[in-house]
Amino acid sequence: MSNTDKDRVVIFDTTLRDGEQSPGATMSHEEKLEIAGLLDDMGVDIIEAGFPIASEGDFRAVSEIAKNARDSVICGLARANFGDIDRCWEAVKHAKKPRIHTFIGTSELHRAIPNLTMDEMAVRIHDTVSHARNLCDNVQWSPMDATRTEEDYLCRVVEIAIKAGATTINIPDTVGYTAPTESADLIRMLVNNVPGADEIIFATHCHNDLGMATANSLAAVEGGARQIECTINGLGERAGNTALEEVVMALKVRGDIMPYRTGIDTTKIMNISRRVAAVSGFAVQFNKAIVGKNAFAHESGIHQDGMLKNSETFEIMRPEDVGLTETNIVMGKHSGRAALRSKLENLGFELGDNQLKDVFVRFKELADRKKEIFDDDLVALMNTASDPESERLKLTSLCVVCGTDGPQEAVMRMLVDGVEKSTTATGDGPVDATFNAVKALFAHEARLQLYQVHAVTEGTDAQATVSVRLEEEGRTVTGQSADTDTVVASAKAYISALNRLLMRREQTDVGYDTKGVSYKDVS
Numbered sequence: 001m002s003n004t005d006k007d008r009v010v011i012f013d014t015t016l017r018d019g020e021q022s023p024g025a026t027m028s029h030e031e032k033l034e035i036a037g038l039l040d041d042m043g044v045d046i047i048e049a050g051f052p053i054a055s056e057g058d059f060r061a062v063s064e065i066a067k068n069a070r071d072s073v074i075c076g077l078a079r080a081n082f083g084d085i086d087r088c089w090e091a092v093k094h095a096k097k098p099r100i101h102t103f104i105g106t107s108e109l110h111r112a113i114p115n116l117t118m119d120e121m122a123v124r125i126h127d128t129v130s131h132a133r134n135l136c137d138n139v140q141w142s143p144m145d146a147t148r149t150e151e152d153y154l155c156r157v158v159e160i161a162i163k164a165g166a167t168t169i170n171i172p173d174t175v176g177y178t179a180p181t182e183s184a185d186l187i188r189m190l191v192n193n194v195p196g197a198d199e200i201i202f203a204t205h206c207h208n209d210l211g212m213a214t215a216n217s218l219a220a221v222e223g224g225a226r227q228i229e230c231t232i233n234g235l236g237e238r239a240g241n242t243a244l245e246e247v248v249m250a251l252k253v254r255g256d257i258m259p260y261r262t263g264i265d266t267t268k269i270m271n272i273s274r275r276v277a278a279v280s281g282f283a284v285q286f287n288k289a290i291v292g293k294n295a296f297a298h299e300s301g302i303h304q305d306g307m308l309k310n311s312e313t314f315e316i317m318r319p320e321d322v323g324l325t326e327t328n329i330v331m332g333k334h335s336g337r338a339a340l341r342s343k344l345e346n347l348g349f350e351l352g353d354n355q356l357k358d359v360f361v362r363f364k365e366l367a368d369r370k371k372e373i374f375d376d377d378l379v380a381l382m383n384t385a386s387d388p389e390s391e392r393l394k395l396t397s398l399c400v401v402c403g404t405d406g407p408q409e410a411v412m413r414m415l416v417d418g419v420e421k422s423t424t425a426t427g428d429g430p431v432d433a434t435f436n437a438v439k440a441l442f443a444h445e446a447r448l449q450l451y452q453v454h455a456v457t458e459g460t461d462a463q464a465t466v467s468v469r470l471e472e473e474g475r476t477v478t479g480q481s482a483d484t485d486t487v488v489a490s491a492k493a494y495i496s497a498l499n500r501l502l503m504r505r506e507q508t509d510v511g512y513d514t515k516g517v518s519y520k521d522v523s
């Protein structure tokens, strides 16, 4: 990557910062490290690993990701004050290639929050960017809400940041308000008017509130931006951020009209998409571009006929280009450990011997109940692996009695800190009865925010993947489980969410969603 390579678009992934900031998408420390490793592997140029001042947990994750990084630049976020910037540097300095990203809201609405005049804010920008540049050679500066900032003022502050040493200037569309032509024009205007603009890289950071994030990012590239900020699956607050897989594949497939390159190995897209969906608890919609379950499915007769004659009739990219292998019946209960390892490796999972042993046991249990095991079943199995060390609650048995006249009844046994307890609870349906049983065995105040069921494959013996999101005192957590029995999957997902909540309670730090530090505060 060099500033002279004018057709190279740098991919800046913020799944672990802007994505993780989405209420309910909180990831554990290990999950963050795993996702960072996958991003590094797929050729992401810059990983925004977190917001180090936000919590001890964020600081630790960014530091560790920085230590482990191989090729990617590791970036941390900091508000426009010396304390944030120093803390950010402490975390990213371990990386071979560190970056500090500092920002302040520059639109009239955002200037009102710290109550700074235009001149006072200009001084703050100069001082904080200079401070960051004294610590680190690679400094990114963002005028938050740039697309609603007065153009004259935007030019003025961008020039100040460049003079103070910023090497990348990011132009965020914080509230997803801009449209493609405007997005291109704004970057073009800055490139043409700001002294020093040719010395730095302009970045685009779009939110998807009007469904235009991908189009706006690509238009910004037409206007002169050479860094796109994005997240896997478009994860992010509200309607999310620009989806990495969409901009990368658009540039790859339509190189004829958008002659730009990225360094992404697109065959790694499906695997990381599945992992981010699993660890964030945010399932990918079936008809989502590139990574949705139906993105490469051709069901209508006309389509199928055309596909059989020539796949280009209806396909503009090959499933293999995004790492999608055909969903075959993989194995049954007679399949061995070596075959399972090899199949999982094909699906992108590298397993140690102990992990393989654990997955093999669960695979056999599943094979006893389900004749045909598909790739998606294995992915679900992998994505719902639990960590017995951190589990204070564990379901030992569940029996639900259903009748047309209700109420339904759930008889449950559960280990609570190693002690087995049992209860019988009723409810309005089998899932309600089951959740009431969990509440009776382990009293808590957490509120159920989301209960979602997806069939992993087709057929009446299909596994159900269940996601449960709970909220307690501003902490939001998601638990997931898969089982051929939807009610058992529901119970396990609920219990998994509770285990995560207990872990979060134990952590002394405040997470993002408790917003002990809001990124809207400046000092």
Ligand code: KIV
Residues within 6 Å of the ligand: 018, 103, 142, 144, 145, 172, 173, 174, 175, 205, 207, 519
């Ligand atoms: O959307 C936004 O403005 C941001 C900034 C912190 C860059 O995420």
Ligand code: ZN
Residues within 6 Å of the ligand: 018, 172, 174, 205, 207
């Ligand atoms: Zn953002």
